Amino acid sequence: MPRTLLATLIGCCIALPSYAALDERIKAAADQAQAPSMALLEQLVNIDSGSGYxxxxxQVSALVKAELEKLGASVQEVPNSAPDPSKHLVxxxxxxxxxxxxxxxxxDTVFKEGTAKERPFRVEGNRAYGPGVADDKGGIVIALAALKIMKALDLKDYGQITxxxxxxEETGSQAATALIASTAKQHDVALNLEPGRPGDGLVIWRKGSANAVVEVKxxxxxxxxxxxxxxxxxxxxAHQVLQLGKLGDEGKRPR
Ligand SMILES: [Zn+2]
Structure with a gap:
């Protein structure tokens, strides 16, 4: 479990009377949360949930919703746009x-139906494997673990956590863009629980993409x-296309 992210997540939510004492309690609670979190991760990874399926x-949503309701959340299902009947969860x-x-x-994941059966969840050493294990079933489990720890320690010094x-997401979040944008506007900070980088560091900016139309006469x-x-x-x-390639960061130019 990426403890840095967990600590950041919890740390940004609360005013700490005594960091050291609370750190110890959080660490103990995180250790306790590890086994049930791994069991939940296994359950989630073993469900095929490719985009559009x-x-x-x-099934993933129902499992997570039940966990969230146990923690006292009010949970809303938001329909995806037709023709995909999948629902987002807030x-x-x-x-x-x-x-x-x-x-x-x-x-959602990028894996088609049947992948979970072909190569189900497994742990080798300190690494877990399976379709979508990091991207992003692990992110869901991290969120639930942090929320569970906060509840266990009665940490409520936040206005709202959504x-x-x-x-x-794996098809571009087009069906969720408006929902994400309107929800984000109602918050002070957003943490995206995508897979981390080596060392469990927080990624504070990521590249994006855009479409442009260039008209040449x-x-x-x-x-x-x-x-x-x-x-x-x-x-x-042809000249403009070659110039576009130079817009990337040094060393990361498209080839
Ligand atoms: Zn992802």
Whole structure:
């Protein structure tokens, strides 16, 4: 379990009367949460929930919803856009403090139906394997573990914690974009529980993507009599495409 993330998650939610004493209690609670969290991770990984596979996403959602309700959340299912009948999940916890914290994770994976049977959850050494184990079933389990620990330690010094579970992330979250944007606006900080980086560090920015339309107009001229007066649009497009490749960070240019 990435303890750095867990500690950050808990640490950003609460005012600490005594860091050292609380750290010890959090560590003890995290140790206790490890076995049930691994059992839940196994259950979730062994359910096929590829994007668009509503029965699997529904099973994941039902399991997680039950866990969240046990922790006292009010949970809402938000329909995906047609024709995908999968539903997103939004769970809300109310605290006694001020900070409004959004946690984001997703229930869908990139794996087709049958993958979980072909290569089910397994642990080798200190590493767990299986379809979607890190991306993002592990993220869901981390969120639940943190919330469980906070409840066990009666840590409520936050205004609101919202856990938003997207059902369509692996296909671009198009069906959840409006939901994520409107929910995010109601929070002070968002933590996205995607797989971490080596060392369990927090990633504070990520690359994005965008679409652009470049219009190029040429200038007609007689190819034989006055070619120097013409401008070739295709040549200019080729030039622009080559320039686009230089917009990436040094060393990370698209090839
Ligand atoms: Zn992901």
């Amino acid at each position: 509503a029965p699997g996403i529904g 769970a809300t916890f109310k605290g006694t403090g001020k900070a409004r914290i959004l946690l984001l994770a997703h229930m 856990l938003l579970l997207d059902a369509s 040429g200038k007609a001229s007689h190819a034989g009599v006055a070619p120097e007066l013409g401008r070739n649009a295709a040549t200019e497009v």
